[in-house]
Amino acid sequence: xxxxxxxxxxxxxxxxxxxxxxxxxxxxxxxxxxxxxxxxxxxxxxxxxxxxxxxxxxxxxxxxxxxxxxxxxxxxxxxxxxxxxxxxxxxxxxxxxxxxxxxxxxxxxxxxxxxxxxxxxxxxxxxxxxxxxxxxxxxxxxxxxxxxxxxxxxxxxxxxxxxxxxxxxxxxxxxxxxxxxxxxxxxxxxxxxxxxxxxxxxxxxxxxxxxxxxxxxxxxxxxxxxxxxxxxxxxxxxxxxxxxxxxxxxxxxxxxxxxxxxxxxxxxxxxxxxxxxxxxxxxxxxxxxxxxxxxxxxxxxxxxxxxxxxxxxxxxxxxxxxxxxxxxxxxxxxxxxxxxxxxxxxxxxxxxxxxxxxxxxxxxxxxxxxxxxxxxxxxxxxxxxxxxx
Amino acid sequence: xxxxxxxxxxxxxxxxxxxxxxxxxxxxxxxxxxxxxxxxxxxxxxxxxxxxxxxxxxxxxxxxxxxxxxxxxxxxxxxxxxxxxxxxxxxxxxxxxxxxxxxxxxxxxxxxxxxxxxxxxxx
Ligand SMILES: [Zn+2]
Numbered sequence: 001x002x003x004x005x006x007x008x009x010x011x012x013x014x015x016x017x018x019x020x021x022x023x024x025x026x027x028x029x030x031x032x033x034x035x036x037x038x039x040x041x042x043x044x045x046x047x048x049x050x051x052x053x054x055x056x057x058x059x060x061x062x063x064x065x066x067x068x069x070x071x072x073x074x075x076x077x078x079x080x081x082x083x084x085x086x087x088x089x090x091x092x093x094x095x096x097x098x099x100x101x102x103x104x105x106x107x108x109x110x111x112x113x114x115x116x117x118x119x120x121x122x123x124x125x126x127x128x129x130x131x132x133x134x135x136x137x138x139x140x141x142x143x144x145x146x147x148x149x150x151x152x153x154x155x156x157x158x159x160x161x162x163x164x165x166x167x168x169x170x171x172x173x174x175x176x177x178x179x180x181x182x183x184x185x186x187x188x189x190x191x192x193x194x195x196x197x198x199x200x201x202x203x204x205x206x207x208x209x210x211x212x213x214x215x216x217x218x219x220x221x222x223x224x225x226x227x228x229x230x231x232x233x234x235x236x237x238x239x240x241x242x243x244x245x246x247x248x249x250x251x252x253x254x255x256x257x258x259x260x261x262x263x264x265x266x267x268x269x270x271x272x273x274x275x276x277x278x279x280x281x282x283x284x285x286x287x288x289x290x291x292x293x294x295x296x297x298x299x300x301x302x303x304x305x306x307x308x309x310x311x312x313x314x315x316x317x318x319x320x321x322x323x324x325x326x327x328x329x330x331x332x333x334x335x336x337x338x339x340x341x342x343x344x345x346x347x348x349x350x351x352x353x354x355x356x357x358x359x360x361x362x363x364x365x366x367x368x369x370x371x372x373x374x375x376x377x378x379x380x381x382x383x384x385x386x387x388x389x
Numbered sequence: 390x391x392x393x394x395x396x397x398x399x400x401x402x403x404x405x406x407x408x409x410x411x412x413x414x415x416x417x418x419x420x421x422x423x424x425x426x427x428x429x430x431x432x433x434x435x436x437x438x439x440x441x442x443x444x445x446x447x448x449x450x451x452x453x454x455x456x457x458x459x460x461x462x463x464x465x466x467x468x469x470x471x472x473x474x475x476x477x478x479x480x481x482x483x484x485x486x487x488x489x490x491x492x493x494x495x496x497x498x499x500x501x502x503x504x505x506x507x508x509x510x511x512x
Binding site: 057131133134135137138139140141143144145147148151152196197198199200202203245247248249250254 | 392394405408409412429431432433437456457458459460461462463464466468469470476477478479480481501502503504505
């Protein structure tokens with residue numbers, strides 16, 4: 001196992017204050033370092049999750065961040081896997097510790113996805129997230145691909161527009177208690193009919209926003225953690241990743257996130273838990289329907305749509321999903337997303353999350369889930385409460 | 390601070406050249422696997438059915454069946470399966486009637502070419 005001795009994030013939003021990704025990385029890192037009880041010189045490796053040099057206009061971002069954070073001399077590595085970038089960076093950090101190559105690792109996820117480029121430019125860049133030579137050449141957008149995948153899922157599982165609306169309403173309502181959230185909103189059902197149709201059945205209110213921000217973790221080998229953190233800190237007990245064919249049409253069933261199921265099973269096996277052990281989950285809701293498809297793939301409910309309608313994923317439900325607001329409500333600075341999800345789970349397991357969102361019952365295990373493409377590059381992390389949390 | 394970067398790429402078409410030439414000429418050219426006989430459009434380098442290397446190309450010639458479709462401000466796109474292909478493809482559908490269930494590949498002389506569907510001619 002690997003201890004999460006420090007966890008923090010900046011607000012996720014559209015920055016209008018003249019700050020940049022180096023500022024946000026520094027802010028998240030300093031907060032996580034302060035929580036960890038270790039010093040800069042104790043950090044053996046810096047892993048940076050950042051999706052695209054086109055966002056930061058900085059190749060080898062880990063090198064300049066190591067300089068900014070006073071970590072020169074440490075091993076540096078940049079990780080990229082589309083929307084799964086942040087979670088894969090966490091996995092790379094965990095691997096460093098489990099292999100014995102590092103005792104303390106800093107993981108930073110960051111992307112300026114909102115303020116540095118015009119929305120049209122970002123949309124074009126995201127078009128290269130899919131197989132450029134086949135699907136990409138049609139000019140298809142992420143929203144259109146997710147819409148086609150959801151249509152297949154809805155047909156097979158009885159999903160309705162009301163279910164999409166309910167996911168957005170739930171996540172943005174949760175975001176209202178999260179001071180770091182990009183879109184805290186109390187949506188009324190009538191707003192959805194007036195929202196522009198982006199790719200049927202997805203209207204704008206079913207899409208997550210583009211955000212700026214950073215998140216950071218300080219990971220530690222158990223025997224290297226400071227005494228004050230050793231028992232209390234939550235643990236990463238399972239990691240799993242898997243891939244699917246990038247083309248939706250190439251798959252046996254475009255409705256099913258098969259790689260996510262494989263990634264989750266690997267993480268469950270490593271942690272020695274089953275889906276029914278998961279008390280809270282941060283799930284990749286790039287689009288409203290993708291949350292339900294992910295819940296199905298993760299095995300968190302055999303009937304996700306019925307569970308949604310029954311309120312099982314609500315803040316007071318049996319397995320709250322996206323208490324942070326998820327991508328839909330908290331926001332989505334791509335590289336920061338997976339690191340932020342893991343930080344959220346860690347803070348919840350330790351009882352340190354935002355008042356109003358911190359569950360009032362003891363939590364045993366939490367799950368963080370991301371993917372790149374439409375369920376193509378999948379990464380799942382399972383965290384467990386510390387001994388004295 | 391403002392910074393403007395203009396990039397012009399020269400992309401090598403490599404093993405995908407027969408597929409791209411087919412798009413330019415309106416011919417659905419699939420990669421084929423002689424081990425199991427499957428044809429893949431869009432092309433795959435390794436057959437997902439039997440994991441053998443695809444070792445040939447075939448012009449599927451015919452039309453495609455529309456499986457599902459999405460429309461909105463992002464455009465009009467369909468998932469469609471070409472007759473004789475094992476897998477389905479994503480294509481532009483903005484030149485198809487709303488109720489179309491069949492289509493053919495449009496010739497696309499643009500550079501780079503793209504997948505666009507048009508109404509199947511009456512036979
Ligand atoms: Zn074959």
